[in-house]
Amino acid sequence: MLNSVPQPSTPVRLASASGRGLLFAAVLASGMVFLDTTVVNVALPHIGRGLDANVSGLQWTVDGYLLTLAAFVLLGGALGDRYGRRRIFLIGVVWFTSASVLCGVAQNIEWLIAARFLQGVGGALLTPGSLALIQASFHPDDRGRAIGAWSGFSGVSTALGPLLGGWLIDALSWRWIFLINVPLAVVVVFAALHWAPESRATGATDQAGAGTGGAGIGGTAVAGAGNIGTRFDITGALLGALGLAGITFALIEAAQRSGTASILAPVAGAVGVVAAIAFVLLERRKGNAAMLPPKLFRSRLFSVLNIYTVVVYASLGGFSFFLSVHLQNVAGFSALKTGLANLPMTGLLLLGSPRAGALAARIGPRLPLAVGPVIAAGGVLLLRGIGPHASFWADVVPGVFLFGLGLTLVVAPLTTSVLAAVEDQFAGVASGFNNAASRAGGVLAVAALPLLVGLSGAAYRMPAELAQAFRSAMLWCAGLLIVGALLAAFFIHRPERAPQGAQR
Known part of the structure; x- marks a missing residue:
């Protein structure tokens, strides 16, 4: 089903029905990620009361999502380049939405935190994919306007997210800030299957990408259109994630006064530092084949x-x-x-x-x-x-x-x-x-x-x-x-x- 739309022989034009549908799918999908980046802060007091969470539970509710999103966004772009940008985009949408449902029905804070980690992975798959589809599919004459529209509408979703989330929390429940993603995802999948052509990187020529992104309070530029097709570096991605996770765990747990936390925090911190050092050494050894080429830091x-x-x-x-x-x-x-x-x-x-x-x-x-x-x-x-x-x-x-x-x-x-x-x-x-x-x-x-x-x-x-x-x-x-x-x-x-x- 994911391959039902063949790669077109001519680029998509923005004024066409397929162009508008493709842009709509990309904007709505990235909007879901930006919304869940900002709106959860508004819900934290309600989540804390509803699930009887302490401060560390609220910290992990925010950081679990951001951590996996940050750690795997480069890998998400690489997967799209290799296996098909639309394919990985759709997998990301389904993954993100499934994790959102798990968040919405969470019965305790540990459940919610685990689901937020999974949600971040889905976001890392679909976020670069949304821009990758625009960069790879539109005619060069329309690409700049399409990317500008993507940036603008993504900014609108970031601005309206806390308002929509606040209304849902007061009128219904904090759970609806996650469950609202289900109908949005159905629309995204329908639009992408009907109007988004499939594309893959064909070699080094695909490594120069869009390199642009939307401005919003959730982050800076969103990863460009894959742009790293030959750098399929899952070991580097895992080491980077482990490094950031270990240091984060140490900082959060250090504030707890239990005996277990006092033991685990320094161990996690040490693991995080070792993983971060291993990541740097691995990327240096791989050179230009690395996910993050050391040449950049020259x-x-x-x-x-x-x-x-x-x-x-x-x-x-x-x-x-x-x-x-x-x-x-x-x-x-x-x-x-x-x-x-x-x-x-x-x-x-x-x-x-x-x-x-x-x-x-x-x-x-x-x-x-x-x-x-x-x-x-x-x-x-x-x-x-x-x-x-x-x-x-x-x-x-x-x-x-x-x-x-x-x-x-x-x-x-x-x-x-x-x-x-x-x-x-x-x-x-x-x-x-x-x-x-x-x-x-x-x-x-x-x-x-x-x-x-x-x-x-x-x-x-x-x-x-x-x-x-x-x-x-x-x-x-x-x-x-x-x-x-x-x-x-x-x-x-x-x-x-x-x-x-x-x-x-």
């Missing part, structure tokens, strides 16, 4: 930009985790009102990112990437004052607006700079790695911040303890943003593209 700019990405998106991940819980458990906001609080930030990103990208093209990325985090840090510090019975307009909106304004200056210039820092043939893998770096930053922040601010057990349900932890966490988030600003000011410059095929 560009100091590329390396610095990805460190910058981890730092800035760590702040975003920690900010989003704490703010959603704090607004509901301390300020007394409903889930819908908490979702509405995200709207200024996502609206600014959606409307302002193209202008920020144009500004960076004129003056270079250094100033936007340095000033943006400073503005965002100002917003974070304003939000430290939110307390019981806070005013939505006076206490929340100004800080969220400043935070969103700062991020708007960051997202598009960062994406453009990352892609410009490498040769065209590595655009896809560079985009995918930067996306993984942004998610890894969020994973590590959600794991580390509760430990750093002393929030554990059921303390998130106690307004006084949560308020104190929130104020400390916002200081950490602001500090991370200032570190990002300093990195940009001293180490980031206008990228100079190397000639195609040049050696670095």
Whole structure:
């Protein structure tokens, strides 16, 4: 059934019925992933009460999904290149939706966490596939408009996700933020089977990919159109996942006071560090055949930009985790009102990112990437004052607006700079790695911040303890943003593209 549509002899045109259907399937599928990246933060207090979860359970609910999504997104692109982009895309949609159902019917927090890990794997299969289908299928004259539409509509889904999720939580249950994916997936599968042609990488010529992505609060550029067809490196992917998982487990469990946790945390941390070192050694040994070619890091700019990405998106991940819980458990906001609080930030990103990208093209990325985090840090510090019975307009909106304004200056210039820092043939893998770096930053922040601010057990349900932890966490988030600003000011410059095929 997955092969029912033959590969066309002519590219798809955007104005045709098949072009519109293909774009619709890609946008709706990626929208499901972006929605589940953002909306779960709004649901955390309700999940905690419904499943009697402690802080570590909420951390794993967020990090389990982001961890597997970050670890396997490059592998998902490679699988599509080798076995068929539409095939892997559809497998990803079905996998993601099946895991969503498991999330929606979870009977305890352990069940939900396991399902979130599986959901992230499905997201890693379908996310690069959604853009890969556009890049590989559309006529070159229409490809730019199709990718732009994909980015724009994906941004809309990111913006509306917390609102839709908040409404579902208040009107029905937190379980419906996962179950809503079922009817959406049915539409995606129908559209993809009818209008998406199959395609595969035919060799090195397919390794130069789209290398673009949607701006949203869930991450930076989404991995390009596979773009790594010959780099089928499952060992590297597993080692990378194990490294990130081990370090994350150590940080989360270190905050627990049980004897078992005190033993497991250092062991997991050691395993994670060893796996991360093994990943680096393996990729260096494989050279250009690796999933993540070491040649990329000969560009100091590329390396610095990805460190910058981890730092800035760590702040975003920690900010989003704490703010959603704090607004509901301390300020007394409903889930819908908490979702509405995200709207200024996502609206600014959606409307302002193209202008920020144009500004960076004129003056270079250094100033936007340095000033943006400073503005965002100002917003974070304003939000430290939110307390019981806070005013939505006076206490929340100004800080969220400043935070969103700062991020708007960051997202598009960062994406453009990352892609410009490498040769065209590595655009896809560079985009995918930067996306993984942004998610890894969020994973590590959600794991580390509760430990750093002393929030554990059921303390998130106690307004006084949560308020104190929130104020400390916002200081950490602001500090991370200032570190990002300093990195940009001293180490980031206008990228100079190397000639195609040049050696670095």
